[in-house]
Amino acid sequence: MSIIQPSPISGFPEFLPAEQIVFNRALHLIRENFELFGFSPIETPAVERVDILTAKGGVDSKEIYTLHRLAAEEGEESDTGLALHFDVTVPLARYVAHHHGKLIFPFRRYQIQPVWRGERPQAGRYRQFYQCDFDVIGDGEISLQHDAEMPAIMYHIFKKMQIGSFTIRINNRKILCGYLESLGIGTQDLVEEATRIVDAMLKVGTDRTLAALEKIGLDSDKAVSMMIFFRQELDSDAWIAHLKDMSVGDTFDEGVCELEEVVRSVRAMGVPEDCFCVDPSLARGLGYYTGTIYEARLNDNPGIGSICGGGRFDNLASNYTTKKLPGVGASIGLTRLIPRLIEKEIMKVGAATAAPVLITSMDQGKLGEYLHFGTTLRDAGIKTEVFLEPKKFNVQMKYANRKGFTVVIIAGDEEFASSSVVVKNLQTGQQETVTIDKMVGIVQCYLNSIH
């Protein structure tokens, strides 16, 4: 038979088991924390109708993967009219519009699924990647308190992930736009252009920033005051006080007022001062968000980029329903994040097994006993593998070490004669011979000493 060479497909990542275990642990932690805050899971199909996906516009159709049939039925089109979703926001909008009468509002949902984008692959860019989204959708209206809940959830997740200190930057789009408007920058295109220039300010330096701002039509006085405004280093309260003093227009003032309330509630939700800050230069999804916006980064590894971002939007599903559905939410791009955390050694790749215990089978005639040890440990909730191949003991121990088991159970003639087993901690080398009734206890003790 001719062999077809398997090869990786560019942009479609795939992990070995040890990495997958790290990835799944993070997924589980995120899921648990979404639920800790009372978010309910939903999952939408991987595909949507093409007209649903492209309703909003602004999507690059080169990036949308449509579905065809490899072979069509006679007289049928191979084109299905379906395409893989490129985010879970459009599917959420369609879901809420479709199931509106059956949902309970405010609708608090999380959604953890792969999404697909036909981007040109490059380092850190994927064509398939997980989005971990959490949003609260209101029916007609939704309180600002929900805006404050988002940073609290991010704080819980990243603290428990133990990936070092991080800062959740908070801004309000109304402040940013109101301020730029006051300088005569009114159209969305110009606002985006201006914020991009400000964003790059620290990298490219003062002169080039000034030149760029003048190029989009700002006179040099305004360009200078804009640079000074955004470069101020103030703490959250000082920023709020300063913004209140400025009062450059109604939109701006409304934004400041909202920001102040959000910051007050972020504190009430127990987010420590050193984990968040007000940052009027933060600009995110300007075409989409309408109020509060967030972005979290690692303090010691800013190069990893945004680890979570989101914001408030006025109307989720205007393409699919006449109902007004405002909301606020955020998203963690885990497929991009985990490999970077591993690369920077912020997360460690450990064992290639989710089970910490291996029962070796030195004597094939005693397999029934080894299997019984396995049942005993599993009944105590301890994840356990029994080595089932008729291999030499040293091969089994090599397997145990390569795969990264924490504890191995060993029993030969001597142990069976005394109804005992050897419990060996592979990480410390420590081992004890105990009677079988003590096996569970000593294994648990070894496992607890590690975690």
Add this chain to the structure above:
Amino acid sequence: MSIIQPSPISGFPEFLPAEQIVFNRALHLIRENFELFGFSPIETPAVERVDILTAKGGVDSKEIYTLHRLAAEEGEESDTGLALHFDVTVPLARYVAHHHGKLIFPFRRYQIQPVWRGERPQAGRYRQFYQCDFDVIGDGEISLQHDAEMPAIMYHIFKKMQIGSFTIRINNRKILCGYLESLGIGTQDLVEEATRIVDAMLKVGTDRTLAALEKIGLDSDKAVSMMIFFRQELDSDAWIAHLKDMSVGDTFDEGVCELEEVVRSVRAMGVPEDCFCVDPSLARGLGYYTGTIYEARLNDNPGIGSICGGGRFDNLASNYTTKKLPGVGASIGLTRLIPRLIEKEIMKVGAATAAPVLITSMDQGKLGEYLHFGTTLRDAGIKTEVFLEPKKFNVQMKYANRKGFTVVIIAGDEEFASSSVVVKNLQTGQQETVTIDKMVGIVQCYLNSIH
């Protein structure tokens, strides 16, 4: 703006939150039990190269969804040469062939992912559905003990799912084929035809079965003895004794010998007698499996069909590598199973929230306190939502009842004056006013009394 009507896409199921919670609970239980037996997670991309997917043949190309770009770059094909996987067996084969040098054998992996098939939709048939697969792959060889482990895992999962009594039927393809061969049924097509006829025997009755068997070339003596053979009702040990007595050829005898060893180890792994049986009429995936085969069904709801099936195969990845990779595994089709269990009321759909506790906010001026209650409960690991909208108390209680919370926390002037809260059990109506330091304890007590 014109509205695009969202509508469900036939064959692509989507749950409301309460159903999704039931589905996710089952997924979690399955995942935990795979890991309890030392299976490691992997996940392959949703897509494979078309030539990889079609290498084996026997796949209906109408059922394969290929990926095109909605708009192609200039001078580029819109066809990507990629297609959505239709199972996770082909991806496993490709994965093991590709990563062979980095994997540790026996390679014990589980894989829980959606798969896609462009079938004509009909009741209970889906175009996207979850497969929960677990397999052990050997490098060159793999012990029969692994065949015995599969029923033990199925037993653990279905017992813990609490979906009623079930039977795991076990057979060995060599017995089936050896027996049919002894009657002159040698080719794979005839074997499949004959087993299909035997399968339908109980439904269509004796006369039609005889006629069908004669039609495929069996003389009536042989047809009768075949029907008698398969219709015997024996327990597992009696079947094995009977099969040993028969000894109709080498293949047959080898199958009987393997079956006996598997049954012995299934018992050693603690699977109770009433949960499994030997059934020589069981025929599953004849083109794929080469030894042990399994299928589990619910005793009181046989109409639900197979809830788990699998078997042993000689060579996993012969299309992608010259290495011999035998294995054994099984699969649970959860997307099909859960809705049927719900429909038959074997599984109950409960709350639309994963959090059992709601903190109501009677007095918007005290929001800081309510948020603090939330933090206190969450710090104790209790999944909790705080009601954040400025709505009347009765609206909040309606929300709590509709969404299915188990416990609500209530605090107004009176409670704040005495540093206490009302903890109300919505399922029993029971409520107590306790000081704030006792809140966690009483909530835990209410929650424990339910589960």
